[in-house]
Amino acid sequence: MKKIIFLILITLNAFSQNNYNIIPKPQKLVAAKGQFKVINTTSVVIPAGNEEVRKIAEQLTTKIKGIWGLDLEVSESLKPNAIRFIDNPAYSEEAYELKVSPQNIEITAATPKGHFYGYQTLLQLFPVEIFGSSRVNSKIALVAPACTIVDEPRFSYRGVMLDVSRHFFPVEFIKKLIDNLAVNKINTLHWHLTDDQGWRIEIKKYPKLTEIGSIRKESMVGHYREQKFDGKPYGGFYTQDQIRDLLNYAQSKYVTVVPEIEMPGHAMGALTAYPELGCTGGPYEVRTKWGVEENVYCPSEKTFAFLEDVLTEVMDLFPSKYIHIGGDECPKDSWKASAFCQDLMKKEGLKDEHELQSYFIRRIDKFVTSKGRRIIGWDEILEGGLSPNATVMSWRGIEGGIEAAKQMHDVIMTPTSYMYLDYYQGNPSKEPLAIGGFLNLEKTYSFEPQVAELSPDQAKYILGVQGNLWTEYVKTPQHAEYMLFPRALAVAEIGWSDKTKDFKNFSGRLDTHLKRLDLMAVNYSKSANNVSFSTELNPQKRTVIKLSTAHPTGQIRYTLDGSSPLSTSLLYDAASKVKILGDNTLSAAVFDQNGKKISGDNVQTFVIGNSSRKNYTLENQPKRYTGNDPLALTDGIKGNEGSKDQWVGFEGKNLSTVIDLGTKTLFSRLGIAFLSDYHDWVLPPKNFEILVSNDNKSFESLKKIDLGTAVKTSKAVRHFNVDLGKQNYRYVKVIAENFGPLPTGHYGAGKPSWLMVDEIEIK
Numbered sequence: 001m002k003k004i005i006f007l008i009l010i011t012l013n014a015f016s017q018n019n020y021n022i023i024p025k026p027q028k029l030v031a032a033k034g035q036f037k038v039i040n041t042t043s044v045v046i047p048a049g050n051e052e053v054r055k056i057a058e059q060l061t062t063k064i065k066g067i068w069g070l071d072l073e074v075s076e077s078l079k080p081n082a083i084r085f086i087d088n089p090a091y092s093e094e095a096y097e098l099k100v101s102p103q104n105i106e107i108t109a110a111t112p113k114g115h116f117y118g119y120q121t122l123l124q125l126f127p128v129e130i131f132g133s134s135r136v137n138s139k140i141a142l143v144a145p146a147c148t149i150v151d152e153p154r155f156s157y158r159g160v161m162l163d164v165s166r167h168f169f170p171v172e173f174i175k176k177l178i179d180n181l182a183v184n185k186i187n188t189l190h191w192h193l194t195d196d197q198g199w200r201i202e203i204k205k206y207p208k209l210t211e212i213g214s215i216r217k218e219s220m221v222g223h224y225r226e227q228k229f230d231g232k233p234y235g236g237f238y239t240q241d242q243i244r245d246l247l248n249y250a251q252s253k254y255v256t257v258v259p260e261i262e263m264p265g266h267a268m269g270a271l272t273a274y275p276e277l278g279c280t281g282g283p284y285e286v287r288t289k290w291g292v293e294e295n296v297y298c299p300s301e302k303t304f305a306f307l308e309d310v311l312t313e314v315m316d317l318f319p320s321k322y323i324h325i326g327g328d329e330c331p332k333d334s335w336k337a338s339a340f341c342q343d344l345m346k347k348e349g350l351k352d353e354h355e356l357q358s359y360f361i362r363r364i365d366k367f368v369t370s371k372g373r374r375i376i377g378w379d380e381i382l383e384g385g386l387s388p389n390a391t392v393m394s395w396r397g398i399e400g401g402i403e404a405a406k407q408m409h410d411v412i413m414t415p416t417s418y419m420y421l422d423y424y425q426g427n428p429s430k431e432p433l434a435i436g437g438f439l440n441l442e443k444t445y446s447f448e449p450q451v452a453e454l455s456p457d458q459a460k461y462i463l464g465v466q467g468n469l470w471t472e473y474v475k476t477p478q479h480a481e482y483m484l485f486p487r488a489l490a491v492a493e494i495g496w497s498d499k500t501k502d503f504k505n506f507s508g509r510l511d512t513h514l515k516r517l518d519l520m521a522v523n524y525s526k527s528a529n530n531v532s533f534s535t536e537l538n539p540q541k542r543t544v545i546k547l548s549t550a551h552p553t554g555q556i557r558y559t560l561d562g563s564s565p566l567s568t569s570l571l572y573d574a575a576s577k578v579k580i581l582g583d584n585t586l587s588a589a590v591f592d593q594n595g596k597k598i599s600g601d602n603v604q605t606f607v608i609g610n611s612s613r614k615n616y617t618l619e620n621q622p623k624r625y626t627g628n629d630p631l632a633l634t635d636g637i638k639g640n641e642g643s644k645d646q647w648v649g650f651e652g653k654n655l656s657t658v659i660d661l662g663t664k665t666l667f668s669r670l671g672i673a674f675l676s677d678y679h680d681w682v683l684p685p686k687n688f689e690i691l692v693s694n695d696n697k698s699f700e701s702l703k704k705i706d707l708g709t710a711v712k713t714s715k716a717v718r719h720f721n722v723d724l725g726k727q728n729y730r731y732v733k734v735i736a737e738n739f740g741p742l743p744t745g746h747y748g749a750g751k752p753s754w755l756m757v758d759e760i761e762i763k
């Protein structure tokens with residue numbers, strides 16, 4: 001008997017892998033046999049008189065009619081062969097139970113929101129076509145596999161932030177984004193509406209906020225470090241009517257929109273419109289550069305009256321419990337220089353400008369709290385003392401969140417290193433221009449919000465997580481989708497599912513979900529599957545190239561001429577890896593079973609030879625840039641212009657390395673390269689010297705090459721291939737002298753420059 005049960009379980013398990021591709025993963029899912037088929041006599045039964053659930057039922061029947069052409073009735077009386085919504089007050093607010101059997105489907109919940117989430121899960125049990133907008137082929141049956149799902153979120157706050165100040169996004173796009181958030185049970189859209197580069201919300205009492213404050217003279221082109229501008233005015237804002245319409249829409253998808261009105265910093269939109277709100281009285285200009293602005297609101301009675309008026313209109317529009325008041329990146333220069341601020345500090349007994357910022361936030365907190373709402377602020381609001389009712393959004397790492405939780409304040413975790421969806425998600429040479437960083441899907445997915453430093457009691461203050469999309473480098477809805485998806489799905493799963501996470505399992509479910517995103521015309525990034533490269537010594541001590549992808553079943557194909565791989569290109573064999581010698585540019589991508597490319601291309605130049613993977617010592621250790629391998633200087637993987645990933649970087653220090661070739665070796669050349677990226681503080685060395693030895697004690701200098709102190713202003717790789725004549729040595733020492741402080745005229749003048757070195761080849 002036991003054996004029979006065991007066999008059945010195995011069968012169900014195999015079945016479940018194909019049919020329960022739900023993101024976020026439910027807390028509990030028990031697969032069962034059979035399936036429910038929706039036919040034209042299926043009805044949708046709702047609790048009597050529950051008008052909100054009727055609207056959810058109608059979302060379902062509208063979809064089914066549009067895509068399957070089946071006209072289902074919504075009814076309050078029990079019928080056979082039904083999709084039934086059942087009220088049961090025993091469940092928590094967002095919880096639901098979903099039971100699918102061949103006879104009927106039951107969604108049980110205490111609230112319409114719970115019913116809505118049950119409905120979202122049901123959609124993910126149906127064929128993916130339910131997410132499309134056109135009629136399906138009549139051969140595809142509308143079926144859901146039998147199962148019982150008991151589900152509720154791990155965290156109450158699951159958010160995505162969209163910055164609409166740096167670039168403005170139309171209402172239609174925001175509605176589409178809300179649709180997508182709802183599909184994955186993300187319940188909050190944090191809408192960053194005001195900043196230095198544009199004020200984007202109509203405020204009736206202060207029309208100049210949008211007439212003047214929403215328009216900047218021009219925008220940056222290229223990366224910030226290039227300091228180039230397009231000369232074209234840029235603007236846009238949402239009217240209160242548009243906002244009301246959008247909020248009604250969000251309500252129908254159970255997404256709460258939290259508005260952010262930035263203060264006391266990031267306020268140039270408002271200051272330009274009403275210069276009397278600044279400490280100097282202006283004139284000010286809506287900021288055209290990205291970055292942090294020194295002019296901020298002056299903590300005067302005029303400013304508080306203005307902000308209270310603005311917040312009153314905002315709270316009239318937005319029903320959310322939380323109002324985000326910013327609080328980040330507020331330089332104190334203008335307060336230090338202001339006699340008014342210094343007097344105010346004396347009068348209020350504030351010991352420094354941080355306490356003045358705290359005074360500012362406390363006053364706003366008091367006002368917002370008096371209206372029955374709560375403030376959220378970025379983690380800088382901890383500085384100078386945390387306001388009594390504030391929730392903290394921890395972005396500069398997790399430390400702010402830990403500190404706030406220890407002070408028994410609620411926290412939303414959104415640290416840059418996991419949750420900043422404006423960071424690169426693949427090799428920068430193959431990605432659209434981004435602010436910087438590197439944050440792929442796997443890294444985002446690996447975040448645990450209840451960090452180990454917190455006791456169980458403190459961990460309760462972690463309300464949840466949020467992914468942030470700042471839009472300095474994101475101008476279009478298509479690009480915003482590219483940055484948000486699929487990483488927002490990882491955010492959804494961190495927020496909803498239990499903490500035992502398995503990236504491979506997630507990737508498997510993601511495969512199906514990407515088909516849904518295709519049907520919803522979402523321009524998601526395929527970079528999560530990109531091939532990564534590393535080298536290793538095989539058992540024969542030969543340097544071979546290892547290719548890998550996060551995709552659980554994809555096949556890796558590659559070319560050796562740098563051309564884009566096709567489904568017919570060389571197939572990677574994980575047992576023997578790639579064996580090449582000399583200089584080769586390898587381009588690799590991942591393909592599914594049907595030969596469809598499911599990753600971006602990744603390209604890398606390799607130099608495999610005598611010195612590959614030879615050990616070396618370093619007098620100064622690299623900082624931040626380690627080349628991703630303890631043997632990065634000899635790993636055969638050549639640094640390129642596109643990314644700093646492969647480079648070994650020294651801040652203000654020299655390179656001094658001794659490479660051990662293992663035995664006395666004949667050679668006649670040494671290859672080395674230095675990155676030159678003036679705008680990013682990376683300069684070639686003043687000179688470099690090559691020395692040799694057989695005892696690793698006394699070294700003989702073979703050559704010293706002087707590069708001078710001329711700096712290039714554009715990004716380039718300086719390659720050297722130095723002729724050494726015939727040599728026979730075991731140890732080769734290379735010293736490269738750091739350029740020294742950044743030169744006059746550079747915006748970091750006087751600060752240490754970076755020396756970035758890669759691949760030393762001895763041939």
Ligand code: ACM
Nearest residue numbers: 328329378395470
């Ligand atoms: C932030 O990224 N300045 C909150």
